[in-house]
Structure formats: C-alpha cells, structure tokens
Amino acid sequence: MDSHKEGDRGSGKQKKVKIVFVIGGPGSGKGTQCKRIAQQFGYTHLSVGELLRQEINSGSETGSMIQKIMKEGKLVPSDVTVRLLQQAMQEMDSDKFLIDGFPRNEENVQTFENLTKMEPEFVLLLDCPQDEMERRLLSRNEGREDDNIETIRKRFKVFMESTLPAVEYYESKGKLRKVDAGKSIDEVFESVKAIFSQGKDNKVRPSRHCCKCLIL
Ligand SMILES: Nc1ncnc2c1ncn2[C@@H]1O[C@H](COP(=O)(O)OP(=O)(O)O)[C@@H](O)[C@H]1O
Numbered sequence: 001m002d003s004h005k006e007g008d009r010g011s012g013k014q015k016k017v018k019i020v021f022v023i024g025g026p027g028s029g030k031g032t033q034c035k036r037i038a039q040q041f042g043y044t045h046l047s048v049g050e051l052l053r054q055e056i057n058s059g060s061e062t063g064s065m066i067q068k069i070m071k072e073g074k075l076v077p078s079d080v081t082v083r084l085l086q087q088a089m090q091e092m093d094s095d096k097f098l099i100d101g102f103p104r105n106e107e108n109v110q111t112f113e114n115l116t117k118m119e120p121e122f123v124l125l126l127d128c129p130q131d132e133m134e135r136r137l138l139s140r141n142e143g144r145e146d147d148n149i150e151t152i153r154k155r156f157k158v159f160m161e162s163t164l165p166a167v168e169y170y171e172s173k174g175k176l177r178k179v180d181a182g183k184s185i186d187e188v189f190e191s192v193k194a195i196f197s198q199g200k201d202n203k204v205r206p207s208r209h210c211c212k213c214l215i216l
C-alpha cells in the first residue's frame with residue numbers, strides 16, 4: 001500500500017510517497033546496498049546515521065546531544081530522529097525514499113507512524129553474521145568515532161535487543177524481506193534486486209541521490 005504524504009491539502013491532491021526501510025546490524029552493508037538500489041531503481045537514499053552526523057557537524061546543541069549518544073552506540077530519541085528524517089524528505093523533490101538505518105527500535109516505529117502517518121511499502125533486512133560485520137566495520141576507515149571495537153560491541157547489543165523486536169513487528173505484518181548479507185557485495189545485490197523487481201514499477205529510472213548522502 002502506498003503511503004500518502006501530508007500536505008497539498010489545498011489542492012486536495014495527495015502526493016503518493018513510496019517508502020522502503022533498510023535495516024540490518026552495523027556493518028551488514030546497508031549503505032553499500034542502498035547506493036546501488038538508489039542507482040538502479042530511482043529511489044532517494046536517506047541514511048539516518050548521515051542525517052544525525054550532519055546535525056553533529058552543524059554544531060547545534062541537539063548535535064552535541066546526538067554525538068554523546070552515538071559515541072555510546074546508543075539510540076537517539078525518536079522524536080529527534082524522525083524530525084530530521086521528515087525535514088530531509090520535505091526538502092527532497094522525490095516520491096520514492098530508501099530510508100537506511102531506520103527503524104532501530106519500536107519507539108522509532110511508533111514515532112514515525114504517529115508523526116508522518118506513513119507506513120513503509122516493505123522493510124529490507126540485511127542478515128549478516130556478527131563476526132563478518134565486525135570484520136567489515138574494523139576495516140571501514142571512514143573515520144567514524146563509533147567504529148571502535150568497544151562501541152561496535154555496544155551497537156551489536158542494541159541491534160539484538162532493540163532493533164530485532166522492531167523487525168518482528170514488520171514480519172507480523174507480512175512486510176519483511178530478508179536477504180543473506182554475508183555474501184559478496186554483488187551477490188547480495190542480486191538478491192536485493194530480485195526483491196525490488198517484485199514491485200509494480202520495475203522501470204529503471206535515473207538515480208535521485210539525496211545531496212545529503214553524497215557528503216560522506
Ligand atoms: N557484502 C559485503 N562484503 C564485504 N564487505 C562489504 C559488503 N558490504 C559492505 N561491505 C563493506 O563493509 C563496510 C560496511 O558497509 P556499510 O555499507 O557501511 O554497512 P552499514 O551501513 O550496514 O554499516 C564498508 O567498508 C563496506 O565497503
């Protein structure tokens with residue numbers, strides 16, 4: 001079911017917005033696969049982690065609160081995260097969003113639905129063994145202060161304890177699509193492509209990268 005975006009009430013025209021959530025443990029390959037999906041299927045890729053890091057870089061008070069939480073591998077309060085997400089979606093002239101790294105707990109799920117009145121078309125789960133994720137993160141030299149072994153371990157704990165229960169919510173609604181993300185990038189993308197090609201419009205469109213995600 002497509003989501004309907006708030007707004008355009010004056011014209012009575014409801015803009016249909018298609019949303020897909022992409023979740024998986026830290027290092028499962030969300031960012032890597034999202035870039036390819038955006039390119040191939042014309043989605044605007046919004047990485048929630050990137051939006052939070054941009055808020056940190058803005059030097060705002062909210063940013064320093066976010067930084068403390070991310071350093072601990074904990075989850076930022078959902079109203080903060082969802083507001084940043086809403087802002088980014090409103091700024092982009094797009095009707096197809098790939099939301100990377102969201103939801104990460106049940107509070108994320110409820111807050112998103114309450115504030116946006118939108119639901120995802122489906123949720124893609126990248127399922128990857130923890131030792132493989134750890135190996136990938138330790139060689140991901142993006143200069144992130146949360147990519148140290150101590151914080152990585154905490155993030156894994158958050159994933160197991162908070163994110164997986166949110167996954168079960170979507171599974172119960174028949175909206176979960178799971179792929180084995182432990183294989184090579186190309187092999188994982190083959191499985192991902194099959195899932196996105198099941199949708200109605202298989203047309204390949206020019207990619208619409210969110211400018212925010214290009215600032216890595
Ligand atoms: N299937 C894969 N096999 C090996 N390395 C991968 C794979 N997918 C991603 N990577 C690498 O692992 C690291 C984490 O990938 P990333 O897409 O940032 O994951 P996430 O966004 O889920 O944390 C990056 O250095 C990326 O190049």
Ligand SMILES: Nc1ccn([C@@H]2O[C@H](COP(=O)(O)OP(=O)(O)O)[C@@H](O)[C@H]2O)c(=O)n1
Binds near residue numbers: 103
């Ligand atoms: N929905 C979200 C997404 C990210 N985050 C925070 O942002 C951090 C980095 O998220 P990310 O998606 O960039 O991390 P990776 O899984 O890509 O390594 C998380 O560890 C959380 O601290 C959050 O609090 N809530």
Ligand SMILES: [Mg+2]
Binds near residue numbers: 031047101
């Ligand atoms: Mg990522």
